[in-house]
Amino acid sequence: MILEAKEIFKTYKGLNKDLTVLDNINFQVFKGEILAIVGPSGSGKTTLLGLCAGLDNPTSGTLNLVEEPISIMSENEKAEIRNQKVGFIFQNFQLLPTLTALENVMIPLELQGRAKGAREKAKDLLERVGLGGRHHHYPSQLSGGEQQRVSLARAFSNDPEILFADEPTGNLDEETGLIVENLLFDLNKEKQTTLVIVTHDLELANKTDRIIKLKGGKIVSDQSIQSASIV
Amino acid sequence: MKWTLIVKTAIRDSRKDRSKLLLFMSSIILGVAALVAINSFNDNLVRDIETQSKSLLGADMTVGGNKPIPDLLIASLDSLTSEHSSEVELFSMSYLPSKQESQFVRLKGLTGSFPYYGKLITEPVSAATSYETGRYALVDDGMMIQYGLDVGDSIKLGAITFPIHGRLMNAFGSMDAGTSFAPSVYISGEQMLATELIQPGSLVNYKNYYKIDSDIDLDEWKKERRTQFRNESMRITTIEDQRENLQEAFSNLNNFLNIVALISLLLACIGVASSVLIYVKTKVQSIAILRCLGMKGEEAFMVYFLQIFVLGALSVILGVAIGSIIQVILPIVLKGFLPYEVKMTISSSAIIKGLLMGMLSTTLFALGPLLGVRNISPLKTLRISDDPVKADPLRWLIYVLIVLSIAGFLYSLSGSFIDSGIFTLAILAAFLILFGVAKLVTWCVRKFFPRNASFVFRQGLSNLYRPNNQTQTLIVSIGLGTGILTLLFILQGLILGNVEDMGAGNQPNMIVFGIETDQKDEMEKITKSFDMPVTQHVPVVTMELSGWQGRSKKAWMQDTSRTARRWAMNREARVSYREEMSPDDELIEGSYTGVYNEGDSIMISLDQRYADGLNVEIGDELIWNVQGTIIKTYVGSIRKINFRKMESRFFILFPTGVLEAAPQFMILVTKSPNKQVTADFRNTVVKSMPNASVIDLGSILATLNDIITKVSYVIKFMAGFSILIGLIVLISSLFLSKYQRIRESVLLRTLGAVENKIYKINAVEYAALGILSALTGIVLAVVGSYLLAKFVFELDYNLSWWPILGIFVFIVALTVLIGLWNSRDVVKRSPLEILRNV
Known part of the structure; x- marks a missing residue:
């Protein structure tokens, strides 16, 4: 088991009353699984992703990520876990605007202290996503699709055990989205990574092994894809 | 890491x-x-x-006063060194026969080989020593240039006409403004007596210059004998004193x-x-x-x-x-x-x-x-999302360190814990007040929001309290910047204005002193013949304080616990008497007694500063030595003298009926309409009564004006830095706001707001911020400058509101302009581009 959520609650303090965004969430993700979290806007998808990836803390409940109790870990300890074992892909790419494509991909490796060989590995990954000739371009010099491909290369650069993707194709047109989607699944297959995708895109969700459906902060269904294809 | x-x-x-x-x-x-x-x-x-x-003092030590050094002290000084020179100095009119002009001069009669340090620089060089060998004069180079004099011309000083032996290129022992308006003339000590300028009541300074070769600690020597010398109204000046005097002169x-x-x-x-x-x-x-x-x-x-x-x-x-x-x-x-x-x-x-x-x-x-x-x-x-604001102890540590470093810096400037503490508190108070004003503004705008106002106005105003508002940041930074700039302007104006005011308006510009009592009528006649008013024509009697509150001056001097100030005790009193108080003076305490009746106590009137200096109150007894005659008086009233008036001002006023028989001279104050009349009047007075001296305040004011111009140049030069930095701060504060408002403005534009409307909304917000912060800053500056003027610079407080209004308009306009300039990004570029990049 690579991710386990037990009795997760997330509540925000309101002026008059508290707002519960996640209400008693329980699920487990196993190594190598490809999972989609779907649901309408405001159902708590992104909040759940943030909690699972160690970007935020639950109000109550336990979260174990790569066998580490991240819900009780300090921010620095979580940062260590993210750097060593987690990869991210964001809807709005989130590349560092002042770094070149190559440097953006190198960053997770350099953060691990693996400066040696980082450049070569980053170059290989950029090559793999089809941006071999764009090493020294800044994000502002790249199209949306290209930026997301750099983001993919960065996400896999630290050989993560689990990858979190937040609407990875949400900002892209259909054609470019398909290219990025295929790249994501191909790379995931190659690297044998566990993949958790938050998406609105039902076609994308249907390409995963399992779909968790959220509504009003609660899990309303959790089914493997053979029985849960959503149309 | x-x-x-x-x-x-x-x-x-x-x-x-x-x-x-x-x-x-x-x-x-x-x-x-x-x-x-x-x-x-x-x-x-x-x-x-x-x-x-x-080298400015010219010797290791000087001893001087307004009488010759008493024999008793001479003996004590002779035991210290055998090498000394003496100087007799007085201010007098001089007459230049070849030019038919007269000039008020600082006349020095020197005996001995002074200066011991530095050189008396003359042209020709040999004149520096040879002028003492006969009836010769050395005349200030500036004066020689002014009147077109040459070596060999003559100058009449009192009863004697001296050939000018050389140009005097430097002066020793004095650096006060007097040097500027009364040029120096050097003659030998022997010749000074021959001029007959030294008369009873003349204002003469006697000074001896000493060169000390031994390793004796002069300041220690002075400390031991200070009381003895003071009792004889003699002042000792060492090089250390000279250094302190110079430092004090530049302390402001x-x-x-x-x-x-x-x-x-x-x-x-x-x-x-x-x-x-x-x-x-x-x-x-x-x-x-x-x-x-x-x-x-x-x-x-x-x-x-x-x-x-x-x-x-x-x-x-x-x-x-x-x-x-x-x-x-x-x-x-x-x-x-x-x-x-x-x-x-x-x-x-x-x-x-x-x-x-x-x-x-x-x-x-x-x-x-x-x-x-x-x-x-x-x-x-x-x-x-907004990060929840967490209490960060490190941040508080930084704030404490900032306060400590400001206090430390202030301490390094002032050397006083109290002063630096007060200043630090004042700066903190300014911050807190600005912060408080910002909070109040946010609250008030929300509470009293003008719901019926136009969309533009409502939108602009609501920006002051909406989430991500910049009200606090901008009011604190612009307010503080404005406050500091205004403070600088006010202080500069006050320092310059205080000096300039002394010569402004219809004030008298000429004083004649040293007039004998029997020359009174003639002097008034001369004045009136020039169609000039006699603003004041008053008698002056010189006297010395010999005791007060039942104790002699000597006893007071020896009392180490006394609170009376030295300057007040040792001052040679130049006293006048009159029936009525000057209308420019303000009666603070008691009642003014104008006429003395036989058998009554003599009730005198003291200036407030002098009374404070002596630490005396109404009813206290004061004993005076009027050139040998002892007179017992009582403090009847305390006045505040208006020092900005050019009339002669007297710390001590007697009633009429007491001093009429004492040796005295008269002072006449008048106003000359122009330079020509001044010169003619001066020449007439010098010719008919050589003992009298005419001081032309116009030329003094011209000199002062020259000094002020130079000072203001320095002040403006230095203040220019602060102003430049202030503007940079203002610009950076407003750039800060760009990141807060741009998204809202872009959205409005996307929703169809036209350029003009976006500009107007921003203009309302920035104008409100500019007005509030500039106003708060100015109020703080006015209070701060008042406190600084009163307690640090000791200046009269007189505000000129026009420059302040100018600063206000400038800051508000600049705030709005920079704010609008920031909005250009929103208006000139495509909303999508900005939405993607913000």
């Missing part, structure tokens, strides 16, 4: 954004440059005061420059804090990404701290270099203003102080906003 990565990331991250730190760098550069230039100047001035004191300039240095640095620090805050805001997303990828909070903080620290250090070094260059320019600015040539050299202590203070203040003020980097959540990569 992964230092290599931190350094690498810091370099990479900064390379595209270094221009964003230009405001930060320029604040530091200017602040440090001002600090170094001012400190260097002060250091050079103090150092030169040390080295030049000896020093105080002002130090305040300019502090203001420059404070403004620079506000600039640092605002620009770093802007920088951090632009970096939030990058920081969140780095955190998301696994960078620890402390490491992310170090990345940005390193950038700021390195650029800050470069700016400090650049500032030090510029400050050092500026002080090379200073001698040109100050030429003719200082009593001697100050050699401007690079001051290592000023440089070290600049480097330390620059780095310390940059680091501390940058740390405030930078600490927030540690707490930027990686969650921001997923959604834009």
